[in-house]
Amino acid sequence: MDIRNIFGEAELGRLHLKNRIFMAPLKTAFGTPDGRVTDGHLNFYKSISRGGTAAIILEPTAVLLNGKEHPKQLCIHEDRHIAELKKITEVIHSNNALVGCHLNHAGRAANPKATETPPLAPTKMTCPSSGAEAKELTDEQIQEIITAYGDATRRAVESGFDFIEVQAGHGYLISQFYSSRTNQRNDHYGDSIENRLRFAKEVFKQVNDNAGVLPLIARISGKEFVEGGLDVGDLGPLIELIEESGFAALHIGYGNVCDSPPWYFNHMALPEQPQFDILRAIRGVTDLPLIAAGRMGYPDKVQKVIGEGLADFIALGRPLLADPELPSKWESGREEEITYCGACLQGCLTNVKSGNPIGCIVNAEVGTEPLVKAGEPKKVMVVGAGPAGISAAVTLSRCGHMVTLYDQSDTPGGASLLAPRARHKEMMERPIKGLQTKLRNANIKTIFNQRVDKEVVNQENPDAVILATGARQRVPDIPNLDSQHVLTSVEFFKGTKEVAGDRVLIIGAGKVGVEVAESLTDVGKEVVATKRTDTIAEGMEPITKKMCLQRLAKNPSLKLMPETTVIGFEWKGVRVREKGIEKLLPPFDTIIVAAGMVSQVELLEELKDFRGHIFTIGDA
Known part of the structure; x- marks a missing residue:
């Protein structure tokens, strides 16, 4: 299949799409604490809508303040937000693209720094990724949230949106009610499947009653990838309810924001085959059009997913950060000009988690004003x-x-x-x-x-x-280091100097040192890695770090020594100070220095x- 085959016109409900590309909802943190639209939003969505994407699903928009996931998240809980959101819909429409409002309540994934109250969930439970403990929702609070979805839908219609997407997966509130793992209630919103679906059913009715003619899309997680979590085999009743509620399409992602962030954000280290298997399984139980999300910004993957009928549309998130013109370049055969996303999460997720607006390490212009020509070239x-x-x-x-x-x-x-x-x-x-x-x-x-x-x-x-x-490698001043066979981490990855023998000492188990360690143990080396402080893999992107530490903990060929300083090298071994106690380690064949960089x-x-x-x- 030629990638350009996805650029024929397509229909989704009453939507007339110029191609089969959606933009997936991305948290941008361009907003204000009271949920207003800023120039960052307008610049960001203007850039995306000019690049050839058919339909943009707006970033997660909170139906109530107590459902916010980020302090700078867009909101739609009051009528004052209608005029604000119109600014975005008008910008996107002016560039011949459609736009949908992504409605969400984060439930236990809500951020207390954003809500100024504890998170609310079906059952009292902690969200591991945030550490915040949620309180159990009362029946009155549940009714307030259900009503808020309807009010939010009305405001979305008045704001000029072309369709509505409801977040019904990924460990947010609707899926928290559906999952027996996170819903341990014994009232009419818990216990049986029928009761656990009740919240979704009532939310969907509110949305449907207020959406008018706007098509509805449900976003779900094909598999949560957490023990006891929702699997593709558990989705039948939810998908059946979505069909009965009049939705026009299913938007398929993966993971759970609280319990399996690597899959939710689709980290670069994860395999692709599970995605294909899940899409194929969902295709087998519904006739609804499917929108496939998750690292879909590569021609070979799109060709497989669309060409094999695993999905009808694709959703791109981070790939449009890296290159907003990616769809146009695909369509015009300019693939060699594309700046592709590496799924590293360093400029997007890391920025947003730290309170800064979304960015990208390969595109410095995310959310900025369009460039202007200099009056006096220099x-x-x-x-x-x-x-x-x-x-x-x-x-x-x-x-x-x-x-x-x-x-x-x-x-x-x-x-x-x-x-x-x-x-x-x-x-x-x-x-x-x-x-x-x-x-x-x-x-x-x-x-x-x-x-x-x-x-x-x-x-x-x-x-x-x-x-x-x-920057260049910092080489610490350690007595008799020069008597050893020494490489820097840069020399190791460049391959300009050979690793001798089977025993290797890495000085510096920071973000680079642990990558060196993994590479060495994969080829059978016995590795010891020291770190002067107690933080292994310091400076690494948090999700990458968590995955790396999990792999390292299972690696029998690697010994990590935090709070350990290499004092010097002797003929009979390496003298170190571990947590204040001096020790002599047996000799090593190679020493690799990964002790940070200096400008x-x-x-x-x-x-x-x-x-x-x-x-x-x-x-x-």
Whole structure:
């Protein structure tokens, strides 16, 4: 199947779609504490809607304040939000795209920092991913939430939305009621399947009664991937209710936000086959059109899912962060120009979790104002062709500046070129190639294999210098370290120096050190990894870190030694101080230093008398 086959017109209920691509709902954190729309929202959705997506499902929108998952989440619990949300629907419609409102109440996944009250759930229970304990809902509170769904639907209609999506899965409130794992009530909202479906049934009726002619989509989790959680075999009664309630389509995701975040966010280390199996199973029990979500931003995967009839539509979330024009580029056969998502979660989820607006490590323009041409173009030197340097050079060039990009290596990409060489990070190769393509297609003079010093800068005589020189490995001063066979983590991943023997000591079990450790144990090495502090894999994206630590805990060839300092090397072994107690470890064949990085500031110091503008970016 040719990827361009998904660009024929399609019907979904009364929706007339220009292609088969939806945007999946993404938490953006562009909002305000009172749930209002900002310029960040408008810039973000303007960019997506211009890129060829047929229908955008808005970010999760809270039907009540006590159901908010993020302090800056959009809300629709009061009539004042109608005018706010109209700003978004009008922007999206102006770019020939449709837009749907994604209604949700987070239940036990609600964030107390956002709600200023404890979460509410069918049963008193803690959400592991947040640590917050939920209180059991009273019957009065349940009725208030059900009514709120209807009121929210009315407001969505008045705000100009084209369809409504109801979040009925992924460990949020509707699925919390449906799952016997999270619903242990013994009243008319619990115990039997009929009772556990009652909340969903009453919510769906409220939505249907207030939606008018707008089509309805239900988003569900095909499998929660948690012991005792909902599996694809448990979904029959819920899907039957969705059909009976007049929904036009099912939107299939995976995981549970509280109990299995890696699957909910579809982490890059997870296999794809379970997705295909789940879609095939759901296809076998319903005639409703299916929208497939979860790392769908790759042609080969789309061709399989649509070509084999596993789904009728696809939903893209993070791939549209990396490249909002991805659909247009697919349609016009410009795949080589696409910046693909690596599913790393570093710029999107990590930003939002830390309270910042959503971003992307390969697209610095997420949610920003459109670039404008400079009134007076400047001559700019960018030193360093890693991700930061490439992004800066491309952006400056698009603004009309005269840019020259220097790098002392022969290949653009910098340290990011090493990322796909780590275990479970192979998907990072695609976004790196995307950055390289952006550079090739830009009007930028590139000079590789050139070390830049003060003399080179003076010869170039630029108006501004952007220093993106990155960082280098920090090598600790340890007695007799030079008597050992030593590699840095950079040398290890580059493959420029061999690992000798079978016993390896890694100094520094941070985010890079543990990746080195996994790679070594996979090829049969016996590894000890020390860390001066008690935090193993420090600095790693949280979900990546959790998955990594789970794998490391099961690895018999690896010994982790937190709160351990390497004191020195002796002929009979390695002396360390573990939690204040000195020990002598048997000798190692290879020592790998992964003790952090230090910014390369030499050029900045050389240029202290430079009269133009100097900017330092990235790891520099």
